[in-house]
Amino acid sequence: MLKVAKFGFYMFGINTYVVYDPKAKEAAIIDPGMSRKSEFEALEKFIEREGLKVTHLINTHLHIDHAISDLWVKQKYGIQIEAHGDDAPLGKYLTQQAQSFGIPGEYVAIEIDNKLKEGDVIKVGEGELKVLHVPGHSPGSICLYDKADGFVIVGDTLFEGSIGRSDLPGGNHRQLVDAIKNKLLTLPKDTAVYSGHGNPTTIGKEWDTNPYLV
Ligand SMILES: [Zn+2]
Ligand SMILES: [Zn+2]
Numbered sequence: 288m289l290k291v292a293k294f295g296f297y298m299f300g301i302n303t304y305v306v307y308d309p310k311a312k313e314a315a316i317i318d319p320g321m322s323r324k325s326e327f328e329a330l331e332k333f334i335e336r337e338g339l340k341v342t343h344l345i346n347t348h349l350h351i352d353h354a355i356s357d358l359w360v361k362q363k364y365g366i367q368i369e370a371h372g373d374d375a376p377l378g379k380y381l382t383q384q385a386q387s388f389g390i391p392g393e394y395v396a397i398e399i400d401n402k403l404k405e406g407d408v409i410k411v412g413e414g415e416l417k418v419l420h421v422p423g424h425s426p427g428s429i430c431l432y433d434k435a436d437g438f439v440i441v442g443d444t445l446f447e448g449s450i451g452r453s454d455l456p457g458g459n460h461r462q463l464v465d466a467i468k469n470k471l472l473t474l475p476k477d478t479a480v481y482s483g484h485g486n487p488t489t490i491g492k493e494w495d496t497n498p499y500l501v
Contacts, residue, residue, distance in 0.1 A: 289414035289436050291481060294330060296320045298390075299352040300484050303330065304440055306433075307339050308412025315343035315411045317431065317440055318353040318483060319360045327359065343409055345416075346370040347442025348428040349377035349397060350455070351384040353483060357397050367400035369409070371420060374427030375399055377457070403429060416440075419470045423463020424451030430471065438479040439490075445471055445480060447488040450499045467500060 292305040301320030307313065314334065321327045334341060341364040346354050349370055357368050370378070377384065378397035385394055403409075405420040409431070416431040421444045428451070431440040443451040445467055453460040471480075476491030493500060 289411060289416075289433055291438060291440075291479075292333060293481065293487075294326070294333075296322065296326050298322045298355065299388075301352045302481065302483055302485075304481060305330070305333060305339075306411055306414075306416065306431075306440070307337065308414050309337070311412030312337070312339050313412035314339040314341045315345055315409065315416065316341055316360050316364075317345045318347055318442065319344070319356040320352050321356040321359070327356070331363075341366060343411060344368055345403070345409065345431065346374070347430065347440065347444075347483060348425040349374040349381075349399075350425060350443065351381050351388065351390070351394065353442065354378065354381070354397055355394070358395060361400075368397060369401040369403055370399045371404065371418075371427030371429045372399060372402035373422065374425055375402075377425060377427075421463075421466040421470050423453055423459050423461075423466050425455065426457040432474065432478075437475065437477060438481060439471065439474060440481045441471065441483070443483045445488075445493060445497075446482045446484065447480075447486045447493075448497055450497070464499065472500065 294303045304317040381394035407418040409416040419430040478490040
């Protein structure tokens with residue numbers, strides 16, 4: 288059984304998730320968005336307190352808020368960066384992304400070590416996360432679905448009452464709406480949805496009330 292711990296960090300109100308198997312003591316860090324000392328400490332302390340071995344570092348996509356501390360996690364836990372190959376160009380141009388959002392500084396380009404694709408299964412302890420390719424917010428946006436535990440981590444594809452922006456480079460509104468309908472709204476209605484920003488929701492609630500998906 289996998290559990291989900293959510294950390295809300297300052298930069299763009301990003302949600303970083305630790306998905307972990309409390310019995311096997313293995314964990315995946317998803318979208319590490321730490322930018323302040325206290326944020327690195329909060330994540331580190333949680334991993335230590337739970338006695339977890341971090342075995343995966345996964346990006347739902349490579350916008351800077353979701354990947355800003357990838358290299359720190361990679362080094363600290365000696366693991367690979369995993370993301371969809373279609374977002375590789377975004378990883379190369381982190382500094383330009385930062386500039387376009389008005390964030391100062393130079394950022395080292397991110398290379399994807401392990402390119403994920405639709406249907407891949409990532410093992411975390413005894414649990415499994417299935418990769419769903421849901422493009423349109425970015426070309427390589429993925430969602431991570433745990434069927435056994437009934438949750439999906441959706442990055443910036445779907446939000447409570449909203450959907451991701453499609454005006455950034457590589458975005459496509461029609462493609463995003465179609466992908467959400469085909470890949471996410473087809474999941475069981477009681478599936479918990481954990482978004483890259485904001486509150487958790489469920490597939491059923493978005494099916495019933497999301498104005499972008501009618
Ligand atoms: Zn994004
Ligand atoms: Zn975001």
